[in-house]
Amino acid sequence: MDEDGEFAIPLQSEVLTIWQQVESYLDGLMQPGWRLWQVLIVLGLVAVAYLLRRVVAEVMTRWMRGQTGRPKWQLRSLVILRNRLGLIFFAVLAWATYLLMQELTWPSRSYLVGLAATIGTAWMVVSFIARLIRNPFLRKIVSWGLWIYVTLFYLGIWDEAREALDLLALEFGEVRLSVLGILTAIVVIGVLFFVARFVSQTTAARIQRNEDISPSMRVLVVKMLQTVLYAGAFFIGLKAVGFDLTGLAVLSGAIGVGLGFGLQKVVSNLVSGVIILLDKSIKPGDVISLGETFGWVTTLTARYVSITTRDGKEYLIPNEDLITGQVVNWSHSNSFVRLDIFFGTAYGDDPHVVRRVAIEAAAGAKRVLSLRPPVCHIVGFGDSSVDYILRFWISDPTEGLTNIRGNVYLALWDAFQANGISIPFPQREVKILEGADGAPAAIGPDDGPA
Incomplete structure (x- = not known):
């Protein structure tokens, strides 16, 4: 007017x-x-x-x-x-x-x-x-x-x-906004959004079923497809009802300045998410450790990675932390994981027999790989025991690490009981020495095997 x-x-x-x-x-x-x-x-x-x-x-x-x-x-x-x-x-x-x-x-x-x-x-x-x-x-x-x-x-x-x-x-100025134009734009954009959503879901389902594409690339392709479709629906809807899109160039420049000053973390997470998807360092299904957090990756989003632990907790880790921090990916190139457990036996037990029994016990445990057989080595002579390390491999870290360690320890216990091998524990014998006046003069420890 x-x-x-x-x-x-x-x-x-x-x-x-x-x-x-x-x-x-x-x-x-x-x-x-x-x-x-x-x-x-x-x-x-x-x-x-x-x-x-x-x-x-x-x-x-x-x-x-x-x-x-x-x-x-x-x-x-x-x-x-x-x-x-x-x-x-x-x-x-x-x-x-x-x-x-x-x-x-x-x-x-x-x-x-x-x-x-x-x-x-x-x-x-x-x-x-x-x-x-x-x-x-x-x-x-x-x-x-x-x-x-x-x-x-x-x-x-x-x-x-x-x-x-x-x-x-x-x-x-040269921009004219009428009530009819605004209402028409909302209706047209709503319809186009529905079409974009339908096409996105249909295409994403086909991409997710394509085994020739890696999981990380599937996520990246789906995210890019959704962005293009929804952005295209928005701008096509505005253009269809006669809105001049040249004014949006100024708005996009202002948004860029705002991003540079106030949304640095958000932009950093977005860029980090794209890098993670491109270099395939982390993908859905991987088992990773980040600090005290251990679990498998369930979803990759533009801002964070969702990690589910064995106790059912879901951690949302910002993408920037995965890029800048030290991450242990237990299944990056393959799913083979080696686990070590330590134990000790009495000095009276033959080390050759102990090693053979320990290897047989570990090999008989469920989930322990036979194609990479367990090994057992002496790592030292302790105060009360001969110390050993038992190493074995698994190929399914998503099924848990603590439970397989517990199963191998239980197999060792049963095998040692069946073969008469003892597991020592420190004992302390206290002797009281009489002094000249009848009072205790000294107390000395004397450690020995069980």
């Missing part, structure tokens, strides 16, 4: 035209005759549909509570259907009444009933289609926008309403 308010008169004229049409239409409906009867019939159908919806919805809810064994998508579809029973009943009743009136009376005496049936059916279709949009806010905007559009379209006043909404606008 300029300083003289040039568009105020056209806008008032359009609004006045719409109001006069609505007022004339309502006056005609209130006149005694078949128009009024049709209005009353439509209101009666609305009441009947509401009552049927309440009764059937309660019965349907009780029935669904007992369907615990059904897949989630089926139960979700039933819930969507239940929530739209009112529109479904109204559309069915309105069309049935319209067809019946067409047979029993003049076609002109059922025109409003047919119009109500058409609008009700359009509302029902819009309600089901809008449910495909996952974002609740965007779904409501698209639903209400399409409901208003189909109502005005079938009532025959859409052209006047469109001109009125287009006149209601703000201008910033």
Whole structure:
């Protein structure tokens, strides 16, 4: 609008035209005759549909509570259907009444009933289609926008309403933002987002099933595909309704400055995430250790890596920490992991026999690899025992490390008991020496084997 308010008169004229049409239409409906009867019939159908919806919805809810064994998508579809029973009943009743009136009376005496049936059916279709949009806010905007559009379209006043909404606008230099343009952009972008989401999910499912692509590259390709599709849907939606995209260049420059000063960590994590995906240093399914955290990688996102530990805890590690810190990847190039356990036996036991028994015991434990057989070596002579190290390999670190160590220790215990090999523990013997005056003179330790 300029300083003289040039568009105020056209806008008032359009609004006045719409109001006069609505007022004339309502006056005609209130006149005694078949128009009024049709209005009353439509209101009666609305009441009947509401009552049927309440009764059937309660019965349907009780029935669904007992369907615990059904897949989630089926139960979700039933819930969507239940929530739209009112529109479904109204559309069915309105069309049935319209067809019946067409047979029993003049076609002109059922025109409003047919119009109500058409609008009700359009509302029902819009309600089901809008449910495909996952974002609740965007779904409501698209639903209400399409409901208003189909109502005005079938009532025959859409052209006047469109001109009125287009006149209601703000201008910033060469940029003009009208209410019609904004509403159209929201609806178009919502529809394009749904298409982008459908294409993204379908393509991502195929990429994830492709065994020729490494897991990390699958994640990277899916993320890039989602970014391109959603960004393309957004800009195409703006362009489709006539928005000038040149102004976004200034906005993107301002966002770049803001990122440089205030979002350094966020950008660092984003870049680190791309590097991790490209160099394949960490991928879904890997078993890694970072500080005190040990677990396997479940998901890779743009900002963090999700690690699930054996006790069910899920740690969200920023991508930057994985790039700058020391990470142990137990399954980077392969899944083979070597484990060491230490034990000691008494000096009276033959070391050759001990080594053979220990190797046989470890080889018999579940998950210990036979293609890389265990080895046992003497590592020292202790105060109370001959000390050994037992080394063995596994190929499934995701199944846990503590449990396999425990199983091998238990196998050693059973094998030593069966072969008479003893595991010593320190003993201390205290001797009290009598002094000249009868008081204890000294206390000395004397360690010996068990």
